[in-house]
Amino acid sequence: MELSSKVLSKAPKQNVLKCIIPSFIGILLFMVPITVGGELTIPVAALSGGLLSLLSSYLPLVLISTMCVSAIMTIIYKMILKSYIQNKYLTSLFDTSAIWSFIRIIGAVAGVLTYMHMGPEMITNGNTGGLILFDLMPTLFSVFFFAGLFIPLLMDFGLLELTGTLLSRVMRPVFKLPGRSSIDCMASWLGDGTIGVLLTSRQFEDGHYSEREAAVIGTTFSAVSITFSLVVISQVGLSHMFLPFYATVLFTGVVTAIIMPRIAPLSRKADIYTIDQQHNEDNLTLKEGWELAINKANDNAQFSKVLIGGLKNVFDMWLGVLPVVMAMGTGALILAEYTPLFQWLGLPFVPVLEFLGLPEAQAASETILVGFADMFLPSVLAASIQSEMTRFVIACLSVTQLIYMSEVGGLLLGSKIPVSLSELIVIFLERTIISLPIIIFIANILF
Numbered sequence: 032m033e034l035s036s037k038v039l040s041k042a043p044k045q046n047v048l049k050c051i052i053p054s055f056i057g058i059l060l061f062m063v064p065i066t067v068g069g070e071l072t073i074p075v076a077a078l079s080g081g082l083l084s085l086l087s088s089y090l091p092l093v094l095i096s097t098m099c100v101s102a103i104m105t106i107i108y109k110m111i112l113k114s115y116i117q118n119k120y121l122t123s124l125f126d127t128s129a130i131w132s133f134i135r136i137i138g139a140v141a142g143v144l145t146y147m148h149m150g151p152e153m154i155t156n157g158n159t160g161g162l163i164l165f166d167l168m169p170t171l172f173s174v175f176f177f178a179g180l181f182i183p184l185l186m187d188f189g190l191l192e193l194t195g196t197l198l199s200r201v202m203r204p205v206f207k208l209p210g211r212s213s214i215d216c217m218a219s220w221l222g223d224g225t226i227g228v229l230l231t232s233r234q235f236e237d238g239h240y241s242e243r244e245a246a247v248i249g250t251t252f253s254a255v256s257i258t259f260s261l262v263v264i265s266q267v268g269l270s271h272m273f274l275p276f277y278a279t280v281l282f283t284g285v286v287t288a289i290i291m292p293r294i295a296p297l298s299r300k301a302d303i304y305t306i307d308q309q310h311n312e313d314n315l316t317l318k319e320g321w322e323l324a325i326n327k328a329n330d331n332a333q334f335s336k337v338l339i340g341g342l343k344n345v346f347d348m349w350l351g352v353l354p355v356v357m358a359m360g361t362g363a364l365i366l367a368e369y370t371p372l373f374q375w376l377g378l379p380f381v382p383v384l385e386f387l388g389l390p391e392a393q394a395a396s397e398t399i400l401v402g403f404a405d406m407f408l409p410s411v412l413a414a415s416i417q418s419e420m421t422r423f424v425i426a427c428l429s430v431t432q433l434i435y436m437s438e439v440g441g442l443l444l445g446s447k448i449p450v451s452l453s454e455l456i457v458i459f460l461e462r463t464i465i466s467l468p469i470i471i472f473i474a475n476i477l478f
Contacts, residue, residue, distance in 0.1 A: 189324025
């Protein structure tokens, strides 16, 4: 590894500013909480909300068009254009495997049927395809636009190199991750889990995370935002307990994040990089970290390069992820809405919940695994439960389970992060098993 021979004190002021100013703007956009309309959020999420409000009536049609373009271009590129056009970006965008090409087509078809209110009710219902197309995906579309456009400010101007140097001595022994992963978690926690997935996927593609690290971060650190956590606790009628609720979520999340990288399937992921790793920040001094950050900023000083990189991020997520979310999210919600599958799967938890002393164990068991379809479903079902303690436990568990197919799960499968559906199911179950006794123990103290 070669580092610049210049120390920070000798680096030209202009070079230092190239690192500091864009990184500072990135921190402001992604990590500084602001209050908008009485709700805590971050500027990127606020901008996304503004775009959503401005284009709300048009976005479903835009989403349908985007998914259709993704599906049609995937077919055309694989069957015709691939032989004539050798473009790395187009290949990464449209040359997908047969199964993922099929999922893109299914997502586009499900989207069109839902938008046109045609076909089976189980697809177009407001609690299945309608929920995904009209409620969830407009938010994802706007978040992807601003997050994808501005993420280069966090990634390309040295902030992650410096952060990796500063925090590696904590992140590596505790979570078995590089220090820069703390930025992914912070962006998720203050903004949205989708931002964390996008940031992690980009860094994995750029060779900063190994397959194992990307999988761990994507399934463990893409935390639920503070804002949505408030929505969940309000849904179960316990908004007055938000502070103990969120403290429980944070504590449980940290314990889970310590354990998950050390057990299968995440522990069995290989430390293989998509490209040759250019540097390792774990053993750098602060001065070396600064030098690395400044060099990174100098390499990406051209505005046009940053803009093009941001737009590529946007189209990656729009064309690659949205159809997957539509297909996988709708499928999961159909199972939750029209079959007793999640109720059956919850039955083995009844004796466990009774042993742990949770009131209304039978009713609670029906909510335990339904969160795999959508994180909000457990709190909706829990609203009819009489016990405040049980409602508290269900709300906490739904947030800490993290892997739900209507959003984060679908995003992970649609991204370049190397996790399969079967692995997500196992990870979801492991997070549930680890989190449940911790949350019930804390709930027994509080209630």
